Amino acid sequence: MTLNQLLYFQTVAKHQHFHKAAEELNISQPSLSRSIATLEEELGIMLFERQGRNVRLTKYGRIFLEHAERILKDVDMATLQMKQLTGDEGHVDIAYVFPLAGHYIPHMVRRFLSQEKNRKVTFSFHQLHTSALIEGLKNEKFDVVFGSYVENEPGIQFVPIIHQEMVIIAPEGHPLTESPLVRLQDLEDYPVIGYDRTSGLGKYTNRLYEIYGMKPNIICESPDEYAISALVEENFGVALVADVETIHERNVEIIKVKDQEIAHTVYMGYLKNHYMIPAVKNFIKFIQKEGTRL
Known part of the structure; x- marks a missing residue:
């Protein structure tokens, strides 16, 4: 079963007509019919029954449609969220030691968000000891951390920010x-x-x-x-x-x-040679440029 089959099934169910559904999907009617037949064979149940030139959902087709629409809706939501993360919105998970909670982190994040290009970015905040910060960073729970330098962590880039x-x-x-x-x-x-x-x-x-x-x-x-x-x-x-x-x-x-x-010295840490969405990259660059001036 593929997402295309679910989309084809949903479209046929909407139009109750293979030819109209094929036109909307921009595929040939025989290809659409074969796809639905393959889906029915895989499920072991009839989804449509014919009524002249039209088709209608069987009782079991209506049940399957509920699942198909829920799946396709989740896919649309996931696609939208991924596009937001790679656009000008995005989300950054940061974690830091307790002394930075009173002023440094709130102040720097607010300054970052005050820039027009960053105003839609959202943040999650976590306060922990350095050892927990490093563990969370390596497990990809956090994107960026702020704490003490830790030796023997070759996969982490440490950038000094505060003395x-x-x-x-x-x-x-x-x-x-x-x-x-x-x-x-x-x-x-x-x-x-x-x-x-x-x-x-x-x-x-x-x-x-x-x-x-x-x-x-x-x-x-x-x-x-x-x-x-x-x-x-x-x-x-x-x-x-x-x-x-x-x-x-x-x-x-x-x-x-x-x-x-x-x-x-307090350091900013992030994973080396690791994929980052634009929001995370921009925040790291901002701290490297502005975070040492505070």
Whole structure:
């Protein structure tokens, strides 16, 4: 059974006449008759019965017509959606780490959509840790992701977009705020709230501690700056975090690390040598051009 046979059957059922149906389909009447006969033979049932020059659907033909019309309607809808995806509409599935949810992602997507050629594009948004972002990207659940760089992923193109300064946050009136020179190593003197060790920033900060030969007293781990700064605000400890908007909304002291330039880079990632619809390609180009300026 082919889609052409379903279309031929539907057209004959509409006109109740083989000659008129053949004219609409722009095929010969014998070809149309053979196609319907083959379909009936395959189904093992008569779909039409003749009435003079006309034909009419049998009881079973009417049942089959319901299925055929539903199938053809689904095909039309699928074809329309594919044309939309390859035109100026399209859909982009993006996923990103939590610190980008407050400003960067909403702002950049809105700027992208503000361009006339992109105004019909739609987006799906997902917030996850970097490991889940990479897994979803490789499984084609996401088109573009934003998070930490991950080694040994040759199939993924990583593009640096943001360099986040790392700062220490402490409760108001904490002794660290009184020192004119705060070093990263000073964290060892206090309880530390860390990032979840499985997250990109968790792995990054733990590598920093190893590089500087530190063994901070990490009393708990939290998923993002919102949760970490809440604990710091309530004087559970201090923390080394990315300088993002969230920490500025808390009653915490933000302390720059002196004489040690520490920054975390956020990357955009997408699959190499992988087919992309125009909307995804255009969004990637937009971020490469505009996303690093924010």
